[in-house]
Amino acid sequence: MAIINNAPAxxxxxxxxxxxxxxxxxxxxxxxxxxPKSYQLVFEIGYCxxxxxxxxxxxxxxxxxxxxxxxxxxxxxxxxxxLVDKALACDHSRD
Numbered sequence: 001m002a003i004i005n006n007a008p009a010x011x012x013x014x015x016x017x018x019x020x021x022x023x024x025x026x027x028x029x030x031x032x033x034x035x036p037k038s039y040q041l042v043f044e045i046g047y048c049x050x051x052x053x054x055x056x057x058x059x060x061x062x063x064x065x066x067x068x069x070x071x072x073x074x075x076x077x078x079x080x081x082x083l084v085d086k087a088l089a090c091d092h093s094r095d
Contacts, residue, residue, distance in 0.1 A: 005023070005026065005028045005029075005045055006020050006028070007019065007020035007021070007028060007029070007030030008028075008030075011030070011032040011041065012041075012043065012047065012051075013041065013057060013060045013061060013064060013069070013080075014031075014034055014051070014060075014061050014064070015057060016032050016033065016034060017032070017033075017062060018030040018031070018032050019031045019032070021040060023042070025042075025043060025074075026045045027042050027043060027045055027074050028042070028044075028045065028047055028092040029041070029042045029043075031051060034061065034064065034065065036070045039064060039069075039071060040071045040072070041056075041069070041075065042071070042072045042073065042074045042075065042077050043074060043075050043076070044075065045071055045075065046066060047075070047077075049056065049077065049080075050077040050080075050081065052077070052080075052081045053080045053081065053084070056079055056084045058081060059083070059084050059087045059088070060080060060083065060084065062087070063083050067089060068083060070082070
């Protein structure tokens with residue numbers, strides 16, 4: 001029997017309203033609409049965004065729109081922080 005994990009009221013990444021999607025797995029799964037596109041995101045059970053994730057939402061939204069955040073793989077802070085680091089490194093290489 002799966003543990004029921006409801007979505008947060010607002011997306012961990014975009015801050016936009018989140019719509020819960022029931023999941024057979026012990027994860028947090030929800031949909032969020034960003035402009036004309038809708039995304040399904042899955043987070044590990046008990047997920048809580050790190051300060052780095054909270055402080056870099058603009059970068060993560062950009063990564064989401066570019067398709068760099070998988071929609072079916074459970075996400076965690078390590079994965080999201082690595083995306084932030086790579087994006088920042090890419091920006092600095094343009095200087």
